[in-house]
Amino acid sequence: MGFTIGAIGGLSGIREIRELRPGARRRERAQVCTTVAEYTSLWGWDVVPGARAARSGGRVTCSCGAAACPAPGDHPLDATLEVPAGATLDEATRAWSQVPGAATLLPTGRSFDVLEVGLDAGRCALVRLERMGVPLGPVAVTPHGRAWFLVAPGAAAELPDLLYRTGWDDADLDLRGRGEGEHITAPPSDLAAHGPVGWLRPPTLETAGRPPQARLLLGTLAYVCHRSAIVRPRTAGGGPAAR
Secondary structure (H helix, E strand, O other): OOOOHHHHOHHHHHHHHHHHHHHHHHHHHHHHHHHHHHHHHHOOOOEEEEOOEEEEOOEEEEOOOOOOOOOOOOOEOOHHHOEOOOOOHHHHHHHHHOOOOOEEEEEOOOOOEEEEEEHHHHHHHHHHHHHHOOOOOOEEEOOOOEEEEEEOOOHHHHHHHHHHHOOOOOOOOOEEEEOOOOEEEOOOOEOOOOOEOEEEEOOOHHHHHOOOOHHHHHHHHHHHHHHHHHHHHHHHOOOOOOO
């Protein structure tokens, strides 16, 4: 329950709020460590602590401390603190105690790759795929309007060939793969000061360890991305949107 300074009495109220903050930080760290342990022990994913960004006066700063960080709040902090799949809550807590406040990152190219599309296209594709009965893995949504479909490892490297074989290689698609050497920010961590990442389809015991092959989703994702690209200019220009 929230409260104001006036409700608890002037300067004494300010002191009380300040005394509560360490406890709130401890609860936040405990929640993060529990989430990390869920990802590692339950879903079988590696986790890496990541930088966090903050906005101040229109400027974004990164917790890594670099004055000219090229990706504020969107990169690993220390790869040596990676928490491997199968790690326990105690192991997650030990790693995060060295980087308090770190974001939770999931390396791609290991347990899964990611097919990334715009959020509107992703929502539309998800409905179509569910109606078709296509096997689906977890799907995350970012605060800056992207959807991440988790698919079997290797998809990012194979994406150009997959697009060629499905006839979408010459289309201008807002679709990219994330694979080996990359990462995604895991829910509910904040992404680059934009806000928290969330799940459109949360992981389950069945889907976390066996994400679908990209080829099962790609045709629908490509079609919806292509359709979105056609509709967007007509809508933006004042003309009727395609139905």
